Amino acid sequence: MPTPDRRLSHIYLIILIDVIVGAAIGPVMPEFVRGLPEPQLWLSVGTGLFLGVQLFSAPVLGRLSDGYGRRPIFILSAVGTLLANALLLPVRAGLFFVNRASDGLTNGMYATVRSAITDISDPDKLFKNLGVEGAIISLGFVLGPMVSGALLTVLEVPTGQEATYVVRLGLVLAALNVLLSLFLGETHTQRNGVRGAELRSELALALNPLTLWARLREKDAATPGVRRIVLTQVALTLSTGYYFYMVPFMSMGELQMDARSISYFFMCFGALSIVLNYVFYTYFADRINQRRAIVWLAALGVPVLAAYGLVGTSVVALYVLVIIDCLTLSLIQGLLEGLLAQRTTDADRGEIFGLNQAFQGLASFVTTLIFGGLSVLDLRLPWAWFALCLAAVAGLAAWRMPAVQKPTA
Numbered sequence: 001m002p003t004p005d006r007r008l009s010h011i012y013l014i015i016l017i018d019v020i021v022g023a024a025i026g027p028v029m030p031e032f033v034r035g036l037p038e039p040q041l042w043l044s045v046g047t048g049l050f051l052g053v054q055l056f057s058a059p060v061l062g063r064l065s066d067g068y069g070r071r072p073i074f075i076l077s078a079v080g081t082l083l084a085n086a087l088l089l090p091v092r093a094g095l096f097f098v099n100r101a102s103d104g105l106t107n108g109m110y111a112t113v114r115s116a117i118t119d120i121s122d123p124d125k126l127f128k129n130l131g132v133e134g135a136i137i138s139l140g141f142v143l144g145p146m147v148s149g150a151l152l153t154v155l156e157v158p159t160g161q162e163a164t165y166v167v168r169l170g171l172v173l174a175a176l177n178v179l180l181s182l183f184l185g186e187t188h189t190q191r192n193g194v195r196g197a198e199l200r201s202e203l204a205l206a207l208n209p210l211t212l213w214a215r216l217r218e219k220d221a222a223t224p225g226v227r228r229i230v231l232t233q234v235a236l237t238l239s240t241g242y243y244f245y246m247v248p249f250m251s252m253g254e255l256q257m258d259a260r261s262i263s264y265f266f267m268c269f270g271a272l273s274i275v276l277n278y279v280f281y282t283y284f285a286d287r288i289n290q291r292r293a294i295v296w297l298a299a300l301g302v303p304v305l306a307a308y309g310l311v312g313t314s315v316v317a318l319y320v321l322v323i324i325d326c327l328t329l330s331l332i333q334g335l336l337e338g339l340l341a342q343r344t345t346d347a348d349r350g351e352i353f354g355l356n357q358a359f360q361g362l363a364s365f366v367t368t369l370i371f372g373g374l375s376v377l378d379l380r381l382p383w384a385w386f387a388l389c390l391a392a393v394a395g396l397a398a399w400r401m402p403a404v405q406k407p408t409a
Contacts, residue, residue, distance in 0.1 A: 007185045008129065011116055012136045014074060014184065017177045019137050021081060021170045023144020023270075025088070027262040028163040030251050032088075032096035040248040040379070042093070044372030046100040047244045051368060053104040054361030059212070062111040062354020066347070070116040071186045073109050078181040080106030082174040088167040104361075111353035118341045118349055119187040124286070127338040131281020134273075134334040141270035149263030162259055190346050212362075216355055223343045230356050232294070232396040233336050234363045238389035239329070241367035242305060245375070245382055253379040254313045261315075268319060272326040280331050290335045291397055298394035301329030302387050309383030329390060 033042040065073045084103035087095045114130065121129045148166045151157070157165050220227035250257040250265065257265070285293075304324050311317040344352050367389070371382035 007120055007187055008117065010180070010184050011074075011113065011187075012132065014078070014177055014180050015113060015133060015136050016140050016143070017173055017180065018078075018081065019140025020144040020147065021085065021173045021177070023141045023266065024148040024173070025085070025144075025166055025170050026247055026266070027145055027148055027259040028166045029096075029247060031163040031259075032091060032093055036093055038376055040252050040375045041372050043248045044245070044368050044375065046097055048365050048368035048372070049097060049100040050104040050107070051244075051361055052365030053101055054107060054357060054364070056358070057105045057107070058111045058357035058361055059351070059354040061106075061109055062115065062350040062352075062357070064350075065112040065115060065188065065354075066350035067192060069186045069188050070112050070119070070350075071181070071184050073112040074116075074181040074184055075178070077106040077109035077112075078174070078178040082171065082178055085167060085170045085174050088170075089164065091163045091167075111357040112350060114337060114341065114353045115344075115349045116187040118344060119346070121341075123342075126341055127285040127290075127334070128281050130337045130341060131277060131285055131334040133337075134281070135277040139270060139274045141266055141273070143270075145263035145266040145270075149260055149267070152260055152263075188346070188350075212355060212358055216359070219348070219352060219355070226340065226343050226352065228396065228399065229336055229340045229343070230359055232393055233340070233356060234359050235389055235392040235396055236298075236332055236336065237360045237363035238367045239305065239386045239393060240333075241364060241371055241389075242308070242383070242386045244368065245371050245386075248375065249308075249379055249382075250318075255311070255315065255318065256313075257315075265318070265322075269322050269326070272323060273330050276326050277331065277334065281334055285335065285338065290339055294332055294335050294397040295394050297328050297332050298390050298397065301325070301332075302391050302394070304328060305383055305387040305390055307383075308386075309380035332393065 029046070030039065030043060033039045033046070036042045061073050061076075081103060084099050084106075087099040087102065089095075113133070117129050117133060118126065147169065151165055151169055152162055155165065216227050216230060246265075247262060249255075250262055251259075304321055307321055308318075311321065340352065340356060341349075367385070370385055374381040374385060
């Protein structure tokens with residue numbers, strides 16, 4: 001069996017390639033809906049499908065990873081991404097929506113990713129390792145647009161064929177991730193399987209937000225603080241819907257940026273996030289009061305999100321805001337994941353992270369519907385929504401959370 005450090009590096013590599021695949025295709029997504037009326041709305045609907053199905057896929061995958069191990073879920077997700085991206089050829093709006101739904105089914109694996117990282121992390125390195133995960137995701141957001149931008153710039157891609165070329169590149173990378181997942185060493189040793197009746201019950205519960213809430217209350221009763229963290233994560237997810245709104249806003253708004261310009265923007269965004277996340281989580285995250293840091297980072301990020309809607313045609317203003325963004329709200333995610341990870345055990349880690357991702361999926365679906373509807377009225381309005389949700393993050397985090405108590409397995 002590989003050493004924990006080797007398995008951790010292996011997981012990071014799988015995450016990196018998975019994000020590269022999605023980020024590479026992101027800049028050409030508008031091409032799939034450009035011929036439809038109100039294309040920005042349909043692009044948002046596609047995003048809502050991708051994120052919304054995780055409402056039930058994340059808890060199920062998390063429960064399966066507790067019962068059978070993390071490695072099978074990594075393999076399932078990698079194969080699912082490969083098959084979903086194959087649906088994007090040819091470039092058709094109908095296939096785009098099918099891709100969004102099918103890819104979202106296995107994208108629920110990120111609950112398993114965080115469980116696997118927590119499995120093999122020493123307690124004193126937990127925040128750092130989850131922070132590095134955030135930096136790896138940011139790196140993927142850099143390399144994805146960089147690769148697609150280089151492909152479109154260097155190769156003589158015929159006009160109208162940009163999406164086809166980028167999707168083919170994504171298929172090659174997705175196939176590579178299937179191979180990497182097959183060779184991943186298992187991180188979870190306490191496996192008892194999952195009976196069919198249990199899985200059906202899990203799926204039925206996952207489809208009902210009220211039962212998800214009841215399960216979260218049960219976990220909070222056993223380990224106080226879990227519910228508050230998840231609710232704060234929900235508010236953060238409502239605000240970070242702007243990650244998905246960036247593409248329609250930049251391509252269809254006053255900026256009128258093309259696929260290459262969007263690729264360069266995300267390269268800059270991701271590069272800054274990599275450096276700042278790595279420095280922050282390596283040298284500071286374990287030495288500060290994480291709750292207070294979330295409050296201040298969220299409060300400082302509120303005017304940044306509001307200002308995005310006021311950039312007009314100024315690309316310079318857009319890049320200035322991105323720099324401030326990376327110094328504030330982009331650092332919050334890893335802190336919340338670390339606080340949640342501290343309140344899990346080997347027995348329920350996948351389940352708790354699965355519940356968390358399910359609520360994130362629901363929040364993502366809701367925020368996508370809201371910013372999609374607001375964008376039809378005015379492309380600037382969604383930024384007010386994102387800023388309001390980030391203010392809620394600061395408010396929720398400002399309430400003192402219970403001290404961490406070692407939960408019973």
